[in-house]
Structures are given as structure tokens and as C-alpha cells.
Amino acid sequence: MAAVNTDSRMLNNLISSIKRWRKPADKGPRVIARNDHNISRRDISRAALTVMKRLQEAGYQAYIVGGGVRDLMLSGHPKDFDIATDATPEQAKELFRGARIVGRRFRILHARIGREVIEVTTFRGHHADGEAHEAKQSEHGMLLRDNVYGDLESDAIRRDFTVNALYYTTNGFEIHDYTGGVEDIEKRLIRMIGSPVTRYKEDPVRMLRAVRFAAKLDFAIESQTEAPLEELGPLLRNIAPARLFDEILKLLMGGHGERTFELMRRYRLWQHLFPDNAAQIEGNTAALELSRLALRNTDKRIHADMRVTPAFLYAALLWPAVNTEQQKLIAKGIPAAPALAQAAQKITSLQLAHTAIPKRFSIPMREIWDLQQRLPQRGGSRAQRLMEHPRFRAAYDFLLLREESGEIDGNLGKWWTDFQQGDDEQRQQMVRMLQTSGGSGRRSRNSRGGRHRKPRAEQ
Known part of the structure; x- marks a missing residue:
């Protein structure tokens, strides 16, 4: 898709700026200052900026997260912007007229600003930190319900791929990177956060997402991330047909269907x-x-x-x-x-x-x-x-x-x-x-x- 095609000159500038910052000695994210990244507020929808501002004014943290940050760094123009916050869905709902909470497996707030709907998610926590009724898994290891809340760092670690675990805030206009996602953008790699086998078992659709992002961004799938794909492919048959239909629309109707098809065949996922x-x-x-x-x-x-x-x-x-x-x-x-x-x-x-x-x-x-x-x-x-x-x-x-x-x-x-x-x-x-x-x-x-x-x- 043209929106995410990498402009080589701008990517080279980004890589040069990355080399100017260093990870601090203490634990925490790599924080990329405004002068060292290429993201501009002009490329972010007004609705997303409004949601962030309203959350921040109410005393909550608010970050643009995921594909929006990734595509902005690749000089693309994202269609959707997702917001991550420390506010619970109920707390965030009070700030937006007409907002509604959706989902059972993951409870998410849809905040309507004008004609746009911005997805607001609460920072996720580790499964061990939650009550038994808040995190539930199937016999195959698949997460059936997951509403354990946490902080920014735990949220980053809980995301699927490093390139999707980047956080941008208008409070200082910084990018926070806990998992090496910026470096993987430089290397053009799709890398799973944590154990690929465990993460695929938690949600087999992540296998489809790995292939989709590789096709869309023209990235390679990191060796350990791709290794279990063929073996764990049968787990896709445990996914509800309605959800798989939605995933197929993303796989084949996003402008990179032919390349996705070839990758799916390579990893023997197509047959499922x-x-x-x-x-x-x-x-x-x-x-x-x-x-x-x-x-x-x-x-x-x-x-x-x-x-x-x-x-x-x-x-x-x-x-x-x-x-x-x-x-x-x-x-x-x-x-x-x-x-x-x-x-x-x-x-x-x-x-x-x-x-x-x-x-x-x-x-x-x-x-x-x-x-x-x-x-x-x-x-x-x-x-x-x-x-x-x-x-x-x-x-x-x-x-x-x-x-x-x-x-x-x-x-x-x-x-x-x-x-x-x-x-x-x-x-x-x-x-x-x-x-x-x-x-x-x-x-x-x-x-x-x-x-x-x-x-x-x-x-």
C-alpha cells in the first residue's frame, strides 16, 4: 500500500537519528526525543489528538500505539490511530459523549470524535497479576478472556510484535520503545515479543498477523518468529469462522493480497x-x-x-x-x-x-x-x-x-x-x-x- 511504502531517504535519516540516542543504564524504555524522530503532529488525525488531550487533561496517560506509530516512522499515512491509556474503559468513557465499551475477550472503548471512531485501550498487565476470572485460557493455551490491566511497560511486553509496540506521546513529543521495535524497523524485521510458541498458542491469529505485516511492509519474519508457523498452523482451526473471515479481509483486501497468498503458502497456513x-x-x-x-x-x-x-x-x-x-x-x-x-x-x-x-x-x-x-x-x-x-x-x-x-x-x-x-x-x-x-x-x-x-x- 502506498501509505506504508518506505521512502528510502527518510528512512535513512531515521536510522541516522536512532544512532544518536542511547539506552539509559537503568531499566526502562528507550526514549526518542522530538528532534531524533520523524513523526509530526500534522500527520496525525485531529480526532486522535483530541482524545489524547482529553485523557491527559483528566490526569491520565495517553499514547498513540501500534501500527499508527510504525507507519508514521515509515513515512506512511495511517488510516487508523489507536490510543493506549492507564484509564480503565469505564473511566475513559466518562470523558467522551456517546462512547461505548465493546468486546468481551478484550474490553475496548470506542470514542467518537466527529466522524472518526478512535479505539482506546487500557494498558494490559501480566496474566499472573490478574484475578482468575479476568484471564482465562483454553486447553490449547489460547486466551479466551484477558482484561488484566497494568502499566505502560507491561502493556508493551504484552503486544505481539516489536514494531507494533512503539508509543508516541504529545507530552514531550517522544517515542517510547521497550522492546527494540525501532531497531527492528531499521532491520526491516517482524519479531515476536516473548516466546513465539507461547504467543501463537495464546492467539493463533498472530500467525496470520505476522504474515500480513511481512507482506504489507515488505519486511522479513525473524527466524525464531517464523520457525513455529507450519507446526502450529493447525491451531487456526480452533478460531471462530466469523473471526477468520474478518482476518481474511485484512489479509487479502489490503492491497498486498498476492504477496500474502505466497507467504501463506510458504508457511503452509493457507490450507487451514x-x-x-x-x-x-x-x-x-x-x-x-x-x-x-x-x-x-x-x-x-x-x-x-x-x-x-x-x-x-x-x-x-x-x-x-x-x-x-x-x-x-x-x-x-x-x-x-x-x-x-x-x-x-x-x-x-x-x-x-x-x-x-x-x-x-x-x-x-x-x-x-x-x-x-x-x-x-x-x-x-x-x-x-x-x-x-x-x-x-x-x-x-x-x-x-x-x-x-x-x-x-x-x-x-x-x-x-x-x-x-x-x-x-x-x-x-x-x-x-x-x-x-x-x-x-x-x-x-x-x-x-x-x-x-x-x-x-x-x-
Whole structure:
């Protein structure tokens, strides 16, 4: 994403400034003074500054933390700013009209300032410091509830990666670094804070976050942080499908989907999110290429500020399995249309066991699949009616990817391109040419649902 692409000149300046400060002999953070870092208040949202100011005026500590600090140091322009404070959610809520506390596993305050919602979290503490009912783990070591509060240092140690454990305060305009995150930004490394095995078991989604940040920032994953990924990958199957769906949106819809996909395959995590796709792309060049092209196309659209939808991406990732299942059913004598419906239902149901697919996406996804059978049927007024279908454009784009991947041959995609670009007379001529060439696109017997009928003598 352009917002986080590193400007080499500014990064070199940052590295030079880092070398000018030294960690004090006593314990505590490395404190980077205003003159030794590149963060400016002009790059921080007014809403975030307002939240910090209000907390500070009430006597609480307030820091911008996490990705916002990281991206600012990389000369990016973060979209979101999170605030960490020593105020409890209830104490912070009193300072903001209309604020609300959300979450059970982690209780967080959403403070609305104008049109922006700023996430405010209370400093986290060590599990051993909390009451039994405040910190609860599953048999696999996964945290089920974690509302143990602490101080700034314990909060930093509790965060996932060093590059996400940097704190910026307007009280002196300093950066506080307890875990070596600034040094890892210099080295371009994603490094887990603490034991990677323990931290992944606490929350297996951290494995996905490691890959996502590596892809987004073009950083390497530090050796000990990456070592357990393949072995602990099966723990992802313990995560609720709804949460994994949200994580997939971050993984694949952030502008770096193709690189994320390749890293997920490298660490053998992909098979725990999309097992049917993972099975299909092994040894099936067209299926692998279709997945890559769909992700590449999504990345390009995001960078061009064009609309994207998970429905299209899910359609592409699940299509190879749907297509394979449909062909098996056709070989058993089931007509193409009902075979596609049965295959779509089966593969979608299998996927739902791993990741949720809200109906607002699953319905368009299945319409894109259905139109793949209808796009060749262009005789009479069918072509014009198809072009008026609300999913036509997505289905057309999907058809082009299928042809580009090598899954199907022919010039159907070019025909539809020319048809869209032509005027009414040109479109009528194109349809007439199909009819005279015997390619009117009438449905074959095998594509009909229900009983077979003899073809009519005339169109």
C-alpha cells in the first residue's frame, strides 16, 4: 500500500537519528526525543489528538500505539490511530459523549470524535497479576478472556510484535520503545515479543498477523518468529469462522493480497483457511494462476482506489473446487445447471466450516458462478439481457481471468468486450453473425435443468 511504502531517504535519516540516542543504564524504555524522530503532529488525525488531550487533561496517560506509530516512522499515512491509556474503559468513557465499551475477550472503548471512531485501550498487565476470572485460557493455551490491566511497560511486553509496540506521546513529543521495535524497523524485521510458541498458542491469529505485516511492509519474519508457523498452523482451526473471515479481509483486501497468498503458502497456513483451494492448486496450474490473477487484480483495484468486494475474491478462490465437483456430477449424468448448483452448495458448505461468508457476499459469489454458464448463451436478446444483470460486470471480469489463467480457451471474453463497446446496430450485427455461424449460444441439452427436450427446428 502506498501509505506504508518506505521512502528510502527518510528512512535513512531515521536510522541516522536512532544512532544518536542511547539506552539509559537503568531499566526502562528507550526514549526518542522530538528532534531524533520523524513523526509530526500534522500527520496525525485531529480526532486522535483530541482524545489524547482529553485523557491527559483528566490526569491520565495517553499514547498513540501500534501500527499508527510504525507507519508514521515509515513515512506512511495511517488510516487508523489507536490510543493506549492507564484509564480503565469505564473511566475513559466518562470523558467522551456517546462512547461505548465493546468486546468481551478484550474490553475496548470506542470514542467518537466527529466522524472518526478512535479505539482506546487500557494498558494490559501480566496474566499472573490478574484475578482468575479476568484471564482465562483454553486447553490449547489460547486466551479466551484477558482484561488484566497494568502499566505502560507491561502493556508493551504484552503486544505481539516489536514494531507494533512503539508509543508516541504529545507530552514531550517522544517515542517510547521497550522492546527494540525501532531497531527492528531499521532491520526491516517482524519479531515476536516473548516466546513465539507461547504467543501463537495464546492467539493463533498472530500467525496470520505476522504474515500480513511481512507482506504489507515488505519486511522479513525473524527466524525464531517464523520457525513455529507450519507446526502450529493447525491451531487456526480452533478460531471462530466469523473471526477468520474478518482476518481474511485484512489479509487479502489490503492491497498486498498476492504477496500474502505466497507467504501463506510458504508457511503452509493457507490450507487451514482455504483447504479446497489449497488442494486444487497443487498440480493444477490453471487453478493456481486463477488464484494469483484474482488477488493481483484485487491489489491493482485497491491501489487505484477502485471498488472491490470479497464476493469476487471468494468466487475465484473456490471456483476450481466448484468446477471440479460440477464435472464429477456431470459425468454421473446430472445436467450442467443442477450440477453447478449442487457443487456450489457443497463447496460453500465445506468452506463455511473454516471461514464465515456473510450472505451479502455468498449470494453474489454464486451469481458470478451461475453467469459463467449463461455468458456463452448470446442468441436473440439474451446478450442484451445478460448485460443488464447486476452481476454481469463481475462475471465478465471473472470470465477474463478464467481465460487468462488457461482454464478455458476461446474468444468469448473478447466477444463480450466488443459487445459492450459497440452501439445498438453493431451489437445486433454481432448476434446475427453468431446465428449464421451456428454459434447462437442456445443451451445444450446437458445444461438444462429438469427433463430433456428436443431442440426446436428454428430459433
